[in-house]
């Protein structure tokens with residue numbers, strides 16, 4: 247079951263430094279939300295707090311479940327999964343084995359690498375969705391950079407993750423890989439919720455359904471791509487200078 251993500255007054259403090267400073271966020275099921283903001287805005291820390299990796303105060307609810315205070319594996323069990331800036335796949339194992347292990351999270355370790363006669367349905371579906379079917383028997387270490395990221399997303403899909411939180415998924419990708427990733431995220435968001443931390447504005451314009459801009463740990467702006475781009479506060483943060491409307495009668 248998919249569910250809304252509801253964040254209220256989220257705060258994360260490191261040794262007296264407040265990295266996330268009272269964030270409210272509502273992400274409806276099926277959204278493809280981009281989380282942007284300058285370096286140090288608190289984007290990764292926010293995702294860390296949602297996934298149980300950073301201690302936080304406030305409230306993060308996924309449907310009826312409060313996430314704050316749950317250990318990482320219990321957040322994951324609710325159908326919430328994330329990727330990191332660097333892909334974390336098992337390089338020596340094949341694409342299929344990586345997916346099989348992810349799908350078998352919870353199975354006894356000794357059975358995970360056993361050759362299986364049939365490919366489980368969810369693994370076949372993830373291969374198809376991520377475009378990796380033809381590469382299923384290749385060691386993950388041989389994959390191109392983009393393909394590794396797609397494999398990592400596939401590893402979330404086989405776990406039936408309903409809310410995917412992706413940290414800079416197109417960093418270092420070629421133009422063609424970015425386009426393929428955009429199409430992949432749209433396919434995934436058809437029946438799941440996707441939150442993407444991203445710096446790439448072209449990618450955002452092409453793919454985002456909604457955008458939240460963080461700055462200094464707070465929500466600076468929120469809306470559609472067009473609304474956020476037109477917001478003078480966002481322009482100020484990104485361009486480094488205030489976009490002021492000259493007072494009537496003054497020289498421009």
Ligand SMILES: Nc1ncnc2c1ncn2[C@@H]1O[C@H](COP(=O)(O)OP(=O)(O)OP(=O)(O)O)[C@@H](O)[C@H]1O
Nearest residue numbers: 260263264265283284285286287288289290291292
């Ligand atoms: N474990 C930590 N201990 C101390 N400070 C931290 C820790 N993690 C993050 N910070 C600080 O919190 C602030 C927010 O960091 P965060 O990584 O969330 O920003 P970000 O928006 O994801 O930036 P980037 O776009 O550069 O990844 C930064 O000032 C960072 O130095």
